[in-house]
Amino acid sequence: MESTQLDLVITDFKSEAKDTVVLELQHPHKFDLPAFSAGSHLEVYLANGLIRHYSLLNSSAEKHRYVIAVGLSAETKGGSQYIHQHLRVGDQVKVSHPRNNFVLGDTEEYCFIAGGIGITPILSMVHWCIQHHKKWRLIYALRHKQRASFYEYLMQLSPDNIQFYFNDENNDQHLNAHEIVNGLSEKEHIYCCGPNAMMQSVKDATQALSTERVHFEWFSAPAIAISEVQSSGSFQLKLKKSGKKIQVKADQSILDALEEDGFELPFSCRAGICRTCETTICSGIADHQDMILSNEERDANRTMLICVSRAKSQILELDL
Template sequence: MTTDARIEPELDLVLEKKETLADGVVQLTLRDPAGGDLPAWEPGAHVDLVLTGELTRQYSLCGDPAERSVLQVAVLREPAGRGGSAHVHDVLAEGDTVRVRGPRNHFALVEAPRYLFLAGGIGITPILPMIAAAEAAGAEWRLVYGGRTRASMAFRDRLEQRYPDRVEVRPQDETGLLDLAALLGEPAAGTAVYCCGPEPLLAAVEERCAVWPAGSLHLERFAPKAGADDGPREAFEVELAQTGTILTVPAERSILDVVEEAGVGILSSCREGTCGTCETGVLEGVPDHRDSVLTADEQAQNDAMMICVSRSCSARLVLDL
């Protein structure tokens, strides 16, 4: 999974259309002002919107990957958020220029004969292009879509009208929480489970799928997994392989902070181990993975790490920087 964290498309796009999809949800349609094709992407990908010098946020692409002229994201207003969604809802206007970084994909759709898609609220956004891809491939699939109310569930009408036999809409105020015991109680070989939504849903699905065949479950988080950053905080060294520079990472600082202070340019965004922007190759040493992006199998390979949060189990790490 080694990735050069310093190379990634970055474009200034025009906000062509901003429309309300549901209570508290707007969709942004972004286009190249010169009319050129935009970077290719696959279902599950997300982009960074660089909203201001201090606000960069990640949003899943929810359009059609074959439509190269636009990128589309849907944004939920988060009243208790850190300002990103409020900026999108209250400040961004049609005609504005928005810097877009990416796409990147840590939630790729694997080939499978059957899919169970579980979406909670705005977590429906990365699932939309996955459903289209599964349908085009002739795979069996089912979507169970939960939300607070019907009015809050973006894309609900489109999904119910297009796939009436495969989509189950479960507003919490009508049907309660998703019945995960019924949905996931019996492990099903050959079924890929894809889930995106709020952390309580992700944690509950993860717990239910612990007895499923390895590799069955695929999650995407936009907030750190509970307990991800737990563990000892001790000083260690990092060696930057491309220059031989050796740096000390104190207990109270991140690798990213120390490397940036040394003058090495690293793309980063969330700084909490969820977006994957700062993924860096590991050449020697054993990382202490504290991200919420890599799967357990990917972490076990120890060939890449998110340097914004992860630390070291060994006295020194040699990084591909």
């Protein structure tokens, strides 16, 4: 069976604005890499045992390399810090094949809204729009100009399509999402990625729009989703392969309960935004609490994200 992991080499590692580094990854023998679409990400398996997700920012037309950017997170649990401090050109890294949870639909006009390091998936979308002669614009919000990753790059790429918004030049006011939404053309679709506060304000401002026109890539789950997860009751897990039965307490995730029982399962965000823990459902009804499955996937009840989702039925059988 073909491996789902790739061993790549870091062929470029450079600083891009304050606390952001850009890594170029290539096959050790310069072979072509598996294709990807705009909005895709890689899972990066770090030597310290952590799995982290990073969006591919280069053009999906490029076959020979993947490019990712890593911002040094203030709440780092060891992922971004490890990359900043320990990885350099020539090092090998293990990554997944590209996956896409933020698919760019083919429409006529695009309004991209990015904040901070959330610019990365948007960059690959901008490349796609340029290649396909699509009408697009980008609103890129940042706290200060000095933290503007890819500022020079974007200015060279297509300055007329890009509006930078610096909080410190606007009396520390955040981007006004309602103003943007009120100014949308009838054909524009929104693609938004950035800090949760910005995403939430865009989500609130777009309530009246059809969901087909508004797309988000969350870096962490909004607090409201987590509080809802904690409110549902306990239930029983039946595990098809191992034959085990495990009780999941009201204040526990399925993943926590399985780990407590000795299972070692893949995970990354533990917040329902990355799909690393996606697990097949054999019977029972999932109570989906993630931020990433589509309505069709939820209704199909075939898989679930066990780091946050729970059960609507008293017994839930998983393929574990």
